[in-house]
């Protein structure tokens with residue numbers, strides 16, 4: 489896979505989900521996203537009004553994570569969080585699947601949770617991604633998570649929050665792409681730190697990348713990679 493820096497930037501959701509993110513660091517993330525013209529800026533829902541204001545004269549989309557990072561919120565709370573984030577300016581919602589219910593085999597509960605979010609997000613004309621947290625799942629659970637996400641109407645499946653035991657793995661991205669075909673997007677996220685890793689994820693089937701080391705990946709600057717920007 490060969491891409492120009494501009495093309496690679498359009499795969500990237502420039503991410504700042506840190507617990508200690510300040511207004512200054514969120515602004516820096518927005519400035520970097522605008523400079524490199526990434527697909528989006530991905531932040532905790534609290535920051536969406538600020539991010540929407542920062543990005544208003546750009547083509548970079550604000551994205552909010554919902555039910556983050558454990559996916560263990562009540563569905564009604566997630567729906568409220570998603571609707572408010574969209575009203576505040578989010579163009580896409582990245583929800584965390586209910587990992588515990590998925591692992592319990594309670595498919596109906598998992599599907600209903602995603603469906604409630606998909607219905608609310610689509611009613612406002614926006615996109616829904618479902619974070620599976622693949623590091624906590626068996627291969628069969630990854631396939632089931634993808635199938636339930638598709639059945640419930642999600643637009644993308646996404647590997648990881650970046651806050652659990654591991655991030656995106658190539659084999660999991662491949663499995664997710666095989667499972668959803670070209671019907672859904674696949675977002676690889678968590679632990680992607682170099683241009684080579686980013687391109688390998690795209691080769692494996694990723695149509696979007698969630699990364700905090702965006703500047704390092706796009707410029708090859710190791711100092712930026714260390715700083716996590």
Ligand SMILES: O=C[C@H](O)COP(=O)(O)O
Pocket residue numbers: 503505530648649650651655677678679680698699700701
């Ligand atoms: O999708 C978002 C992830 O939190 C990004 O993880 P990262 O900081 O390892 O790039």
